[in-house]
Amino acid sequence: MLETLLPILIFSALGLAVIGAWRRIRLWRQGRPSPVPILKGLAAMPRRYLVDLHHVVGRDKVMSNTHVATAGGFVLAAVLMILVHGLGLAQGVLGWALLVASAIMFVGSLFVARRRRNPPARLSKGPWMRLPKSLMAFSLSVFLITLPTVGVLPADFGSWILAVALAAVVTWGLGEMFFGMTWGGPMKHAFAGALHLAFHRRAERFGGGRSTGLKALNLDDPKVSLGVETPSDFTWNQLLGFDACVQCGRCEAVCPAFAAGQPLNPKKLIQDMVVGMTGGSDANYAGSPYPDKPVGEHHGDPHGPIVAREGKALVDAETLWSCTTCRACVEECPMMIEHVDAIVDMRRFLTLEHGNTPNKGAEVLDNLIATDNPGGFEPGSRMHWAADLNLPVMRDVKQADVLLWLGDGAFDMRNQRTLRALIKVLRGAGVDFAVLGNEERDSGDVARRLGDEATFQSLAKRNIATLSQYRFQRIVTCDPHSFHVLKNEYGELGGNYEVFHHSTYIAELYEAGRLHFAPWKGGKVTYHDPCYLGRYNGEYEAPRNVLRALGIEVAEMARSGFRSRCCGGGGGAPITDIPGKQRIPDMRMNDVKETGAELVAVGCPQCTAMLEGVVDATAEIRDIAELVADALVPESEARAQPTGEARIAIKEVAS
């Protein structure tokens, strides 16, 4: 009986899967067009999956192996099952291979089941709870029905009751694995995920590359919509990306806004986008909700607004404004979904069309438009802090090796200390540098993260025009936000520069033997990775090398490097200021406290400001430039007491 039933079951499941796939593709195609190389993408997909994706998944060894066993076993078993049971090619090794594959898959599914016994809060429940059972049903039933095929058991083994029961289990397994894959079950992630990898909007991310700059809006064409109003305003491959989400909740676990109790959960946001794409309510969502926002009150459809001007739609505006754009979710996402892009796309619509940037947002944007700096200071007073430093200004010198980009920290009394320190270091190393002085404007970072693409482009274009007048080798800045924008986002508007963060540049100067440090005498030090330096630009080592050169042994925080927790100062979050249960910088200073460090080295004016704003902090906050400037000894003295030890140390890590 099974011999006749199985092919029917398999091919009807496959047929349904194909219909489902077609429907799913239609859902994605509601999005705006986005040109991607289809064939090249498909060809690159296996490598992207096996290498890049598993690089992320592999951060959790057990889950990685579980997934390899389950997914590998399933793919193999599915293909062989079609051959063996569907087409009746049971000869020889194929049947045995199918047995092995389903056995592997069964072992994997046992691990999945174990994980689901006491699942961590970040995992979604609901249909995902039945997945291990479905996996087991599929693998076990395939194993059993293959046993007679290879002749281990007689073909007419067991009674018809057993056969019916087995057929029922096979149907369940096939239903979940084939039908569910394209009709919206948990296995959807495999189908959408594979295609998402093939047609990813940032193909540069694969093969060890890095792509973090936001993509520009074409403002010259009045037909291009300004950001995303409805789910169908996303590009089709963004929608595809949302559909690939496995709801593993790794993003939720690292999201600083979620931890602070602000109404944002990256996983829920992506699921809401899927709800919007298919139409309906979020009532079926089975993971952690946005803090303090019950599930089931929001609903959307592909052509309805995501954020309502009044009342509720798919997502509340404050959810979008809670994001610090720290990119921790993107870094952590095993499906390589681009949460930050989506959030900024939606913010763009809120700012450019609704004119609804919350709290101080509107004021900051007005200031940027009127005075080219977010604080609304007189642009002519940008260099007042350096009145006594006699800095060479580009307008006078026309060319220099290094163009020192000061950033808006030039108006901030705290950051002026950092800038002074940095200038002392540059002078100590005899660097030929110059500043733009009053010709410098805000880089446009805040405007862009607040969704005001128009102001960003206006600032960027004027900055590029200014920069094009002068000759310099490289730009050095102590502001990672300016650094990121200059390096990664000006290119699209025609400004390509070699940009260095000051920590990288100081490390380079030290290695070249142009800086000499007195040995460190202070206490325990930890280092806080700025998001825009670390995750956005992959610079984790240079600041640590500089600290090492100073003779400091960094006591790392539990979350450091690519997992560093945001200070809460990015993405205009301090400006939009969405209330939560606690403050993000307070949590970060708790991280610092846990290391027992007396001093936190930072490399970002935003981080400095946010962390220094913490009341009753246990550690002092110093910029790397300040630490370096304090330890600086003139070359003549340095020769008298060689600090060879430190120099060797840095060589080791550099190699």
Add this chain to the structure above:
Amino acid sequence: MQPEAQAPDAQARGALEVAVLVSIGRHPLTGRARRADQDARGVELAMSLDKSRITLVHAGVLDEESEGALRGYLGMGFQALTLVEQPPGADVIPALASALSEAKPQLVITGERAEQGEGSGLLPYLLAERLGWPMVSGLANVEKVENGVATLLQALPRGQRRRLQVRLPAIVTVDGAASAARQSAYGPARRGEMRLAEAPAVFDEASNDWTVQAARKRPKRLKIVKAASARDRFKAAAAKAEGGGGQVLSDVTPEQGAEAIYKLLKEEAVLR
């Protein structure tokens, strides 16, 4: 006084016709053209009115700079703005008066004074005089409009308010205490339409004789001491400014501290 120019019969038709006169502002630090702060507050006030139909009117030059500023008003959520084109140096009052007497709004809202040019704040008064409408200055809010009578809240210093009633049509100006203007969004600003209107230009001849320069810092008034002896005058001139650290009461009982605070509050007359 003069008879009213027109009977307030328009409210019978339902929507309240509101015209907001908007000007090109000038940022106090950079001098860049922008929405004028008070005019934008006026637009916000108009938008807060129930069932109002708002027309934005500007009289002046249309060039790149002014267009950017005017689009700032459109970005608050308007489809169009009426622009009465006037050459540079023109006296815009006749043009605006004719535009308003044609449009016959019930309520005309504008800022107290322009951020550039003479900025005398006379325009609403001259328009009111010309049209024979009542004029109320320094509003914080319009509470309601009923039966051709508007109930207004005038801003007094220190957050105080005065309630006034005025018969429409009327011209009102907006104080800095009125709610701040909403954000100007790029999209509507870009799409908004400039409806050009023609009006004969009358040149402002008088201002040709003026010399205008950037504002000088006004000298600080010196305390003039009428003293008999040179010594006293010298002492007064050389006296250090008061202040330089206040009084610090430590080791006092809470009651003593409260007493000292109470005395200061009394002196400053903030206790009622």
Add this chain to the structure above:
Amino acid sequence: MTEILRRDPRKEWIARNRLHPEHERVLFELGQGTAVATEWMGPNGVIRKNPHGLGFIGPNGIKRIDRSGVQQAPTAGRGAGHSTTTADDRRHVEIEAPAFLVAVVPDMPGGRLSSHDRDLLGLARQLADADSERQGAVLAVVFGSHKEDGFGEAGVDRLLHLDEEVFDGYTPETRLAALSAIERELAPYYWLLPDSKLGGADLGRRLAARIQERPATGVWQIEMDDTCELGWRCTARGAAGTTDIQRALPRVALALSECAEPVSETRHAAQPMALSQALPSQLGRIEDLGQVAVDPAGVALAEAEFILSAGNGVKDWDGFHHAAKVLGATEGASRVAVDDGFMPRHRQVGATGTWVTARVYLAVGISGAIQHLQGIQSCEKVIAVNLDPGCDMIKRADLAVIGDSAKVLAALVDLVAQQREEKRDAA
């Protein structure tokens, strides 16, 4: 201090007795020093002077001689019977037949001349007294009842007091009608009004529009200039205070405060005057419904006059809110208090919150972060209550009380309540 002069016969006796061991000390105490011995009739009938006896020992141990007479004043006072009232040496000026009138319409907030009004009267005097051949008179037009009795000292020659009920409250149209009547009957040569919000600024512009004179607004300086029609040139602020416009002084001018020195050296007649015709009755289109009771707690921070602001040091929040209510203060907060959820965000004071301009800022338990101090830099009087005597807020404060904020606030509330009670009992 009591005015009664007390004599101490014993000390006087010692002062006379040069051989008394306490002679020098007592002399010094009486403020005579050695002055007694500086000048005497010599045996030959010649006046002898002792130059060493002059002066006194200064704080640095150096002998100082003060010839202004101040140091000697106690001595003189002792003899002459103590305090002298300074004679009013101001010149009395009366202008019988003025060549022209300079009309001034002071604001009279609270029924008295404000300093702005006095400055304006000083400006009016400059215009009136410029030509001694053709002297003008300053006419003050005062609406409603007033409590001022110093019009003469402020430089008013003629006082036109329109004390009728119709001028009470916000009545710009009635007042304008009165000014138009004055214009018709007296035709002042100049009209000067203070360019002050809701006062002269409003009325002056109405007047100018009515009598069709183009006024100068925001005037802060005038100079004689014969090339101008009226003989004066003025400097006025334009473009929201960002430009200075130099122009001929027109008939109507709205002047800023400190446009001129107030009158101090002369006294004027302030002769009452009346209009010959009764004012026409006026149909007001603007009706004043009176001042609205504003809850101080609801006043926007930027506008508030008296702010009670709480910071990290406040633990007793009920007590704080109660205190704000009793004191009638607007509530403010530091960033930390807002972050901790004790106060709403729109109550945050500081560079990252609201910049405030309160007359009195009472900071309770606020240590004074730089951003916070920036936000209160235009407050006139800052009072701080804090436990930490070294914090920055104490350095900024005009009055600082070191102590437990809850207790100090409670004591202050009791004090205010008690004073109110007494006042009510007395009334």
